[in-house]
Amino acid sequence: MENSPTTSPGLRIGEVAERTGLSVHALRFYEREGILDQPVRRDSGGRRVYAEHDVEWLHVCIILRASGMPVPTIRRYTELVRHGAGNEAERLTLMREHRERVTQQIAQLTxxxxxxxxxxxxxxxxxxxxxDGAPQACVINAG
Structure with a gap:
């Protein structure tokens, strides 16, 4: 990949791993699973070159995953985003369903x-x- 005045050189996989907290292995997994909303560019040597947009998208995916969203659901969301405008109702449904699961998890954790x-x-x-020197209490109720 050659640099033009309007194209930044991009980020190597190790830099993206450092910035996102994901391992290099996890980044490759996300790519294989179709979780990146744009194909990862390659340089002339075949090495992955990421853009700032990729890092931002990965942060969204990390938050969704940390909230318990399954990888297939993240993949589906990514596919919808990749297809662009016109599927906002399906994206909304997906997010509402996940919000309900997260709300239930919060209630259980509370x-x-x-x-x-x-x-x-x-x-x-x-x-x-x-x-205080008081006699020891005996805790009987379930530990």
Whole structure:
């Protein structure tokens, strides 16, 4: 790939890995799985050359993946974006469905955190009583 005055030289795979926190292996996997919204360019030696847009897109994909979106769903979303305007209703449906799953996960995690906070309080109280010289309490209720 030759540089023209309007074309930046691009980023090597190691630079993209460093900027995104993904491994080189993960970047290759994302490319094979069709998760990049534009084909990765290659230089004259066949090495991958990424653009800033690719890094920005990968950040979106990383956030979607971290939120629990399955790779096939990210691939479908990517395909929709790749096809351009005209499929916004399908993109919206996909995002609404995922939002519902994330909302459910948050509710489950909040419930779990409530239990954990309760247990932390119980054990802090027991330890505080022990250091005050009070008799040891016996915790009977499920640990």
């Amino acid at each position: 419930h779990s955190l409530d239990l954990i906070n309760h247990k932390v309080g119980v054990y802090e109280d027991i330890l505080a009583e022990q250091t």
